Amino acid sequence: MLDCKKALQAANGDFDKAVEYLREKGLAAAAKRSARAANDGIIGIYVHHGSRVAAMVELNCETDFVARTQEFQDLAHDLAMQVTATRPQYLSRKDVPPEVIEAEKQIYRAQMADQNKPEHILERITEGKMTKFYEETCLLEQPFIKDDDLIIEDLINNAIAKIGENIVLRRFVRYEIGK
Amino acid sequence: MLDCKKALQAANGDFDKAVEYLREKGLAAAAKRSARAANDGIIGIYVHHGSRVAAMVELNCETDFVARTQEFQDLAHDLAMQVTATRPQYLSRKDVPPEVIEAEKQIYRAQMADQNKPEHILERITEGKMTKFYEETCLLEQPFIKDDDLIIEDLINNAIAKIGENIVLRRFVRYEIGK
Numbered sequence: 001m002l003d004c005k006k007a008l009q010a011a012n013g014d015f016d017k018a019v020e021y022l023r024e025k026g027l028a029a030a031a032k033r034s035a036r037a038a039n040d041g042i043i044g045i046y047v048h049h050g051s052r053v054a055a056m057v058e059l060n061c062e063t064d065f066v067a068r069t070q071e072f073q074d075l076a077h078d079l080a081m082q083v084t085a086t087r088p089q090y091l092s093r094k095d096v097p098p099e100v101i102e103a104e105k106q107i108y109r110a111q112m113a114d115q116n117k118p119e120h121i122l123e124r125i126t127e128g129k130m131t132k133f134y135e136e137t138c139l140l141e142q143p144f145i146k147d148d149d150l151i152i153e154d155l156i157n158n159a160i161a162k163i164g165e166n167i168v169l170r171r172f173v174r175y176e177i178g179k
Numbered sequence: 180m181l182d183c184k185k186a187l188q189a190a191n192g193d194f195d196k197a198v199e200y201l202r203e204k205g206l207a208a209a210a211k212r213s214a215r216a217a218n219d220g221i222i223g224i225y226v227h228h229g230s231r232v233a234a235m236v237e238l239n240c241e242t243d244f245v246a247r248t249q250e251f252q253d254l255a256h257d258l259a260m261q262v263t264a265t266r267p268q269y270l271s272r273k274d275v276p277p278e279v280i281e282a283e284k285q286i287y288r289a290q291m292a293d294q295n296k297p298e299h300i301l302e303r304i305t306e307g308k309m310t311k312f313y314e315e316t317c318l319l320e321q322p323f324i325k326d327d328d329l330i331i332e333d334l335i336n337n338a339i340a341k342i343g344e345n346i347v348l349r350r351f352v353r354y355e356i357g358k
Contacts, residue, residue: 039357042230051221051252056235058354073230173352175237178218 040067041170044076046084053176055083060168075159075167081145082152083172088139091172096138104133139172219246220349223255225263232355234262239347254338254346260324261331262351267318270351275317283312318351 041060048054059076066072082088090096108129112122134141140153150158152169160167220239227233238255245251261267269275287308291301313320319332329337331348339346 041356043226043233043354043356044230045224045226045233045235047222047224051223051246051255054222054224054235056224056233056352056354058356060356067230076230171354173235173354175222175235175350175352177220177222177237177239 040064041168042067042073042076044073044078044080046077046080048084053084053174055080055172055174057083057172058170060170061163062165066163066165069163071159071163072167075155078144078146078155079152079169079172082142083139083174085145086136086139086142087174087176088142088172089137091138091169092140093134093138096134101130104130140169219243220347221246221252221255223252223257223259225256225259227263232263232353234259234351234353236262236351237349239349240342241344245342245344248342250338250342251346254334257323257325257334258331258348258351261321262318262353264324265315265318265321266353266355267321267351268316270317270348271319272313272317275313280309283309319348
């Protein structure tokens with residue numbers, strides 16, 4: 001009712017203009033809703049005993065309903081605990097800067113420089129070491145600290161399957177005193 | 180006792196060498212202590228009701244003793260609550276990039292472009308608006324949400340005076356769902 005009055009005021013009493021105003025407003029509200037749907041979730045927190053190290057994660061889901069479930073909140077908490085414990089550097093493999101990958105590979109090659117290995121073997125060993133590097137530094141590829149048969153990506157995929165909503169670990173941050 | 184035994188072992192039974200070993204070890208321990216002293220503190224956390232917004236701060240002090248006091252922990256908690264509530268962009272004025280300052284000033288000048296004000300007045304108004312900008316965006320210059328007679332820098336300085344240790348707000352981070 002208030003909206004109609006405002007619409008007529010905005011349109012200086014012109015009915016067609018008022019309808020157009022309401023239509024635009026409706027579209028804007030719908031757009032807002034759909035944006036909100038993709039951006040729901042909670043901030044998960046974990047503070048280690050003594051408060052010298054802590055982490056925060058943003059875990060997104062589609063609805064407020066899911067965000068408030070114990071299951072989703074436990075997942076967010078577990079992810080923050082994981083970050084606190086394992087100090088990942090990146091969210092996923094694609095977030096590692098190319099220069100970091102290049103520097104890592106050079107270190108591995110330098111370590112094997114005097115071993116006279118053929119090029120294709122060097123290449124294979126280097127790739128193996130890079131896989132290990134990603135497992136250590138990329139949160140989504142890390143083994144879950146509570147169950148190392150699962151990597152974090154699987155843990156999230158399992159939750160998606162069980163909860164029936166898309167779940168996205170958007171970002172994380174870890175603070176440690178003096179680090 | 181163990182150290183003396185280790186020192187004599189390390190020096191192959193030579194007493195003077197063992198004394199030198201212990202002296203060096205003492206210096207190293209002192210250096211380590213002083214490094215630790217500058218880097219003590221806690222991570223302060225605040226999670227707003229509903230967990231859609233939260234913040235973390237690293238608050239440093241000189242000793243673990245102070246870090247464990249209720250007073251210091253309350254300060255860290257208050258600072259995290261401040262960050263959650265007021266979404267600062269920078270820690271202090273000197274962290275604002277020059278291009279951001281320049282862009283702000285241009286906005287203020289554009290707003291006054293048709294007012295035919297003399298240059299020195301424009302300059303003064305712009306400086307006034309910049310002060311307001313710093314108060315809003317720089318954590319250390321913000322009024323404290325629990326007592327707006329104090330800015331955050333004063334709050335910390337008061338704690339330094341009362342506790343008798345240097346206290347440094349080193350960094351902060353704020354997460355909000357979808358922001």
